Amino acid sequence: MAGYPSLRGSLIEGKAMADLTWLRVGGPADAVVLPADEADLCAFLAALDPAVPVFPLGAGSNLIVRDGGLRAVVVRLGRAFAGVEVQGDRVIAGAAALDARVAQLAAAAGRDLTFLRTIPGTIGGAVRMNAGCYGSYVTDVLEEVRVVTRQGKVEVLPAAALDLRYRQSHLPEGAIVVSAVFRACEGDPAALQQRMEDQLARRDASQPVKDRTAGSTFRNPAGFSSTGRADDTHELKAWKLIQDAGMQGARIGGAQMSEKHANFLTNTGGATATDLESLGEEVRNRVFQTAGIWLEWEIMRVGEPAA
Numbered sequence: 001m002a003g004y005p006s007l008r009g010s011l012i013e014g015k016a017m018a019d020l021t022w023l024r025v026g027g028p029a030d031a032v033v034l035p036a037d038e039a040d041l042c043a044f045l046a047a048l049d050p051a052v053p054v055f056p057l058g059a060g061s062n063l064i065v066r067d068g069g070l071r072a073v074v075v076r077l078g079r080a081f082a083g084v085e086v087q088g089d090r091v092i093a094g095a096a097a098l099d100a101r102v103a104q105l106a107a108a109a110g111r112d113l114t115f116l117r118t119i120p121g122t123i124g125g126a127v128r129m130n131a132g133c134y135g136s137y138v139t140d141v142l143e144e145v146r147v148v149t150r151q152g153k154v155e156v157l158p159a160a161a162l163d164l165r166y167r168q169s170h171l172p173e174g175a176i177v178v179s180a181v182f183r184a185c186e187g188d189p190a191a192l193q194q195r196m197e198d199q200l201a202r203r204d205a206s207q208p209v210k211d212r213t214a215g216s217t218f219r220n221p222a223g224f225s226s227t228g229r230a231d232d233t234h235e236l237k238a239w240k241l242i243q244d245a246g247m248q249g250a251r252i253g254g255a256q257m258s259e260k261h262a263n264f265l266t267n268t269g270g271a272t273a274t275d276l277e278s279l280g281e282e283v284r285n286r287v288f289q290t291a292g293i294w295l296e297w298e299i300m301r302v303g304e305p306a307a
């Protein structure tokens, strides 16, 4: 392929990111690369012009890619990176493995990673975002990650090196997580299975899981006391602030704040990234006017606006 190093996997120039994201929006990426295996990925990155930005993509479940697309090489890991092995209390998962599958295979082997069951992304995205729910986070169970650096070298990093915090991590620029090792507590497989089913039912009842979304749009304002008193630890919820601002159900173009859960931004069909981002910004403005708080985006927004 002219301009890019050759590889055994595939490289598609100008691929629409809308095809690869949960929200179904996003203009073209310069190139999307699907390496055949780790050696292929290393060789490709080592030969790629160091000035070219690299963007690792998982399931695209936490992203708004803007309508002008991404001026980067997007790396998407496939089947060769999706293996899952349970060895005693260690669960070793490829970065392309879906969180739900890892939770299920771990549970079948009597290991508890049940919190991953309802998160629709991949292990790579879960590490990068320190994904979590129902009180458990990746940081609680992650032991180490294997990454391929932007220069094409393999490195193994202990979890502590990633400085995992609420929905964030510090991975070296352009580094791609290729696998992760978790240490998981023991549990009865039937009880773990039951817990996952209960969590799925809870999720279905409260969130628009069948719609095109990217999960929670804004973070809950952390550490904010509703009364300002030091002894009041009540945390404000983003969904409640959005409801109080009268923005649940609000629309711009094909974008809507979900009627089922006020903190979910949905593509009702035909939304552009601009519709979604503009609605999110309108929500932030209205919440600031009513509650004096600027909500912070939890969804990552990347790429260029439409020309």
Ligand SMILES: Cc1cc2nc3c(=O)[nH]c(=O)nc-3n(C[C@H](O)[C@H](O)[C@H](O)COP(=O)(O)OP(=O)(O)OC[C@H]3O[C@@H](n4cnc5c(N)ncnc54)[C@H](O)[C@@H]3O)c2cc1C
Binding pocket: 022, 055, 056, 057, 058, 059, 060, 061, 062, 063, 077, 095, 118, 119, 120, 121, 122, 123, 124, 125, 126, 127, 128, 129, 130, 131, 132, 133, 171, 175, 176, 177, 178, 208, 209, 213, 214, 215, 216, 300
């Ligand atoms: C219905 C719904 C419910 C959700 N519920 C939750 C929830 O309960 N808890 C929660 O934490 N999140 C939730 N999310 C958000 C999302 O699923 C998580 O953030 C998830 O971890 C993102 O994984 P992904 O593979 O889709 O990553 P992407 O959205 O593809 O990417 C997210 C970030 O991770 C980086 N990344 C992806 N793969 C790699 C890799 N291999 N190496 C390095 N970086 C990588 C990307 O560059 C990007 O910066 C939800 C989303 C939806 C749509």
